[in-house]
Amino acid sequence: MISSVQRAMRLLEAVASREQGAPAKQLAREAGLALPTAYHLLRTLVHEGYLRRDRGLFFLGEAAERLSSSGAQQKRRSTVRDTLAHWRDALGVPVYYAVYRDGEIEVMCVADTPANPAVEEWADFRETGHAHAIGQCLLAQLDDQARRDHLDRYPVKPITPYTVRDKDSLLRRLERTGRMEPVTERQEYALGTVCAAIPITAGSSAAAVALSLPSHQVDRLLPAARKLQSEVGRLLGTLAISISI
Structure with missing residues (x-):
């Protein structure tokens, strides 16, 4: 098992459960991750299009929505x-x-x-x-x-x-x-x-x-x-x- 993939998936699940978006600290807490680790993974997920950031809150991005649609x-x-x-x-x-x-x-x-x-x-x-x-x-x-x-x-x-x-x-x-x-x-x-x-x-x-x-x-x-x-x-x-x- 690749731990970074597991952590990224936990963050995606945490974001998906928050339709109104959530800040990094809350997502880190819900995913059971240290804040620096969460920040690093969140930035990567935003860069790849799986998440988007708006006014400090994270939402599912177009790539994640395409997966859901597929x-x-x-x-x-x-x-x-x-x-x-x-x-x-x-x-x-x-x-x-x-x-x-x-x-x-x-x-x-x-x-x-x-x-x-x-x-x-x-x-x-x-x-x-x-x-x-x-x-x-x-x-x-x-x-x-x-x-x-x-x-x-x-x-x-x-x-x-x-x-x-x-x-x-x-x-x-x-x-x-x-x-x-x-x-x-x-x-x-x-x-x-x-x-x-x-x-x-x-x-x-x-x-x-x-x-x-x-x-x-x-x-x-x-x-x-x-x-x-x-x-x-x-x-x-x-x-x-x-x-x-």
């Missing part, structure tokens, strides 16, 4: 992964979590197993949102202008014999999609695969949870989607799936 983000990611794994095991299907952010479709997490593998991304998911359930579900949550902007950047093109043929046909389909209804597609992105996606409402952001099945199990698609939708509604608030992950 830790919170990792916790959210872990929560999402655990949630998807729960749904994967409950339904016996691969489960996906995706968001629409900064004009792009992003598949953030996937939970699958060797027995039930995820769909292989053989064509870029970002460029083929018109063809898969995840993309269609996310686009359906956008306003008309945002949809058209996306499709201008990523034009509709058939990638299987079952893919929607043109932009107007896709826009009509999206307009008919119920606000909280599952979106399904059958072999539009990958031959031999059917998919369903459930919209997630999170303020003005668009997100979706999806599942996939082999096409010979198409009869399972809607029942599994309804069960996933029920699970999402039951667990979303407590498990805090976050658009910001």
Whole structure:
């Protein structure tokens, strides 16, 4: 154990417990350090950005706040992964979590197993949102202008014999999609695969949870989607799936 690291961590903990800041003498006392040692470590922590000093009081600095933010983000990611794994095991299907952010479709997490593998991304998911359930579900949550902007950047093109043929046909389909209804597609992105996606409402952001099945199990698609939708509604608030992950 490196004693100077231990002492610096005790000082950081003491500062973190004092939202209104604290002077060096108080921090030294709480950390159980001699005042000269505390002064030396506090100056180092300020220099490195982990603390800042204002009018003789010490506060957490930007570097410490970045660590805290990163830790919170990792916790959210872990929560999402655990949630998807729960749904994967409950339904016996691969489960996906995706968001629409900064004009792009992003598949953030996937939970699958060797027995039930995820769909292989053989064509870029970002460029083929018109063809898969995840993309269609996310686009359906956008306003008309945002949809058209996306499709201008990523034009509709058939990638299987079952893919929607043109932009107007896709826009009509999206307009008919119920606000909280599952979106399904059958072999539009990958031959031999059917998919369903459930919209997630999170303020003005668009997100979706999806599942996939082999096409010979198409009869399972809607029942599994309804069960996933029920699970999402039951667990979303407590498990805090976050658009910001």
